[in-house]
Amino acid sequence: MPDSPAAEIVEKVGGPGNIESLTHCATRLRFQLRDGDLVDQSGIESLPGVMGAVPQAGDRFQVVIGGGVQTVYNEIMALPTMTGDEEGDVDDAAAIKARERAKGPRGKVAWLDTLFEFLSDSFRPILGALLGASLFITFMALMATLGVIPSWNAPGVVLEPSWAFINLMWQCVFIFLPLMVAYNASQKIGADPWVGFAIMAVVMLPGFMALGQDATAQQIVFLGSDITTVPVFGIPLTIFDYSSQVFPPLLMAAVLGPLWKGLKKIIPTNLHLIFVPFLAMLIMIPLTAFLIGPIGVYAGAGLANLLSSINDFSPFIFAIIIPLAYPFMVPLGLHWPINAIMLLNIQTLGYDFIQGPMGAWNFACFGATAAVLVLAWRERDQAMKQTATGALAAGLLGGISEPSLYGIHLRFKRIYPRMLVGCFVGGLIIGIGGGVRTEAFVFTSLLTIPAFQPLALYGIAVAAAFITSMTLVLIFGYKPKPTAEEAAAVGDSGTVAAPTAGSGAPAAATAGAAVGGAATATAVRPTTATATADAGNAPNVGAALQIMSPLDGRAVPLSDVPDPVFAGGTMGPGVAIEPSGDTVYAPGAGTVAAAQPTGHAFGLVLDGGIELLIHVGIDTVNLKGEGFDVKVHNGDRIEVGTPLVTFDRAVIEKAGYPLITPVIVLNADQFDAVDPIELGPTTAGAPLLSVETKAAD
Known part of the structure; x- marks a missing residue:
């Protein structure tokens, strides 16, 4: 049996022979493994x-440690089995790879991971616009249902100017969706996004569609579809309406990326x-108009027709399969192509049949989250209350499942079986209803x-999915059953005491190490006179303390951070800042517990006991200090306004890393509540978070 946590981690990732390389950032151990299937994640x-584990594609695996990551990393690297001083049973690397090849695709293939990241990053930035447009659509549908307006999207219906204008509020998003996708996809692939935008814009110009009215235009049948072609320099150009299409801009960007890099080399x-x-x-505009665009249209139509055929064959089975498949598709990113097909269905068929069954999955997911929130309130689990509240709000109001999935459900695997029952019940009702x-x-x-139509059927189905999942999770719980040691640690409240983040190390130190790429600055300011405490002493119980903003910018919920560990609250509660400036300041008095030499993250211990992590950007540790000018060192005393780091926005943005900066309270379990004071525009030194100390027993 291993005699140290470091040795246990090595053993549970498959042993030293399964570790191809190991690095770390401010919060996580980053393993490159030879065989990801050998990992004992639970x-x-x-x-x-250990605060969590994050499997990734390409046999990459992350272990979330927090502030003590440097210590654990050093202990691992010092193990005799890692230094070669001790012999062990190490599989031959070639044998491991051969065994992996024999297994076939497992969803952990590097190129597949890259593909889904490409799809995800092509859509994620426009989710807000899509969500806003979907609410306009819902409003129009409700008005039509109440008889206020005629069927707003039926062929030949003409709305009066007032309602027609409201209709334009959602059409602006979906008609120009190809341009938005082209911009995001081109940026993700490493090309100039505005060039990608311009290339796609050519086939969306009114003049492009007008070519189909020329006297030389011909109507032909291709793959069972009537299409219009017009000769351009003797080559037939296919005229399509590219509004709402997403496959053509994705294919265009996939070709533009390598071309762009090649041109820069020569x-x-x-x-x-x-x-x-x-x-x-010069190359991509004709290529897109003559070849890539039509291929994208027909590829999307082919996938849509396949799913439509399955639905036509058995709507009952289809309505059950979709909600049962989505809980596994979303973590793999497989839902992005399905979203594209939904858009295509609406454009070609005039309706979509996938979103209804998908709603059964979403509401089953939200029901499980609601149950976790209830249990967290019962157990006085402040961190989980904050995570579940944010996830539930994002779900019920926005239809976004990722905060629930990454923040809760994938961390507590007992939820999935209960949630799947809810998915099945919701899908079953939709299937029975036709x-x-x-x-x-x-x-x-x-x-x-x-x-959705029929409205009553859909409402009953999603309500049943929600209630079923919520009830089962409430009855059976979501946390793993406690071990004998954990049972001995049950306090007066009847809840199991959670292990400390630093496994013996002060939470403050953990905060510092946990920071994997951000500058952190916080101030603790009592909001009442009785809350005042001398430097280094704990504040009076029941006081409300304030953490000040370390940056100029815009404060947003943690759920907006494009990283499941931060977004899900694994590291602790807090907020994130989308910076408008380039300097991180200390907004309060305290000590620097950890100043990462790469400048991307800082851990602070503030006077009053709050341990804070500020992470400048996401994955900025990969820059290895480029673009960061660190102003402080470990152990330095800081005061309000002390600069911690200056960063070069251009360097970070050129590398493609998000600048959003999480500000996390790492020892939140030592306080009663950690809540944002106000989201929106903020300046360095302005109140950011309110921390309520625990009241006296």
Whole structure:
């Protein structure tokens, strides 16, 4: 049996022979493994000091430690089995790889991971616009249902100008969706996003569609579809309406990326600004119009027809399969192509049949989250209350399942079987009722229920899915059953005491190490006179303390952070800041517990006992200090306004890393509540978080 946490981690990732390389950031151990199937994830997550585990594609695996990551990393690297001083049973690397190849695809293939990241990042930035548009659509559907307006999207219906204008409020998003996707996908692939935008814009111009009215245009049948072609320099150009299409811009960007990089290699640097965009457009505009665009249209139509055929064959089975499959599709990113097909269904069929059954999954997911929230209130689990409240609000109001999935359900595997029962019940009701349709792309939330028909059938189905999941999780719980040691630690409240984040190390130190790439600055300011405490002493119980903003920018919920560990509250509660400036300041007096040499993260211990982590950007540790000018060192005393780090926004943005900066309270379990004071615009030194000390017993 291993005699140290470090040795246990090594053993549970498959032993030293399964570790190809190991690095760390401010909060996580980052393993590159030879065989990801050898990992005992549940065993790792049960170890004291481990805050979570995140499997990734390409046999990459992350272990979330927090502030003590440097110590654990050093202990692992010092193990005799890691240094080669001790012999062990190590599988031959070639044998491991051969065994892996024999297993076939497992969803952990590097190129597949890259593909889904590409799809995800092409859509994620426009989710807000899609969500806003979906609420306009729901409003129009509700008005039509109440008889205020005629069927707003039926062929030949003409709305009066007032309602027609409201209709334009959602059409602006979906008609120009290809341009938005082209911009995001081009940026993700490493090309100039505005060039990608311009390339896609050519086939969306009114003049492009007008070519189909030319006297030389011909009507032909291709793959069973009537299409219009017009000769351009003797080559037939296919005329499509590319509004709402998503597959053509995705394919265009996938080709533009390698071309862009190739042009930059062969063209002298001082000519990049002019000739790389020019040649890229010269090549890609005809290629997109003549080849890539039509291929994208037909590829999307083919996938849509396949799913439509399955639904036509058995709507009952389809309505059950979709909600049962989605809990596994979303973590893999497989839902992004399905979203594209939903949009295509609406454009070609005039309705979509996938979103209704998908709603059963979403509401089963939200029901499980609601149960976790109730249990967290009973157990006085402040961190989980905050996580579940944010996730439930994002779900019921926005139809977004990721905060629930990443923040709760994938961390507590007992939830999944209960949630799947809810998915099945909701899908079963839709199947028995003959299916549900919607004539617009909407997010399946409480607010968009009126967009589905039959309305009563859909409402009953999602309510049943929600109640079933919630009831089962309330009855059976969501946490693993406590061990004998944990049972001995049950306090007067009857709840199991959670292990400390640092496994013996002060939470403050953990906060510092946990910071994996952000500058942190916080101030503790009592809001009442009785809360005042001398430096280094704990504040009076029951006082409300304030943490000040370390940055100029915009404060947003942690759920907006594009990283499940931060977004799910694994590290602790807090907020995130989208910075507008380039300097992180200390907003209060305290000590620097950990100043990462890469400058991307800082851990502070503030006077009054709050341990804070500020992480500048996401994955900025990969820059290895480039673009960061660190102003402080470990152990330094800081006061209000002390600069912690200055960062070069251009370097970070060029590398493609988000600048959003989480500000996390690492020892939140020592306080009664950690709540944002106000979201929205903020300046360095302005109140950011309120921390309520525990009242005296």
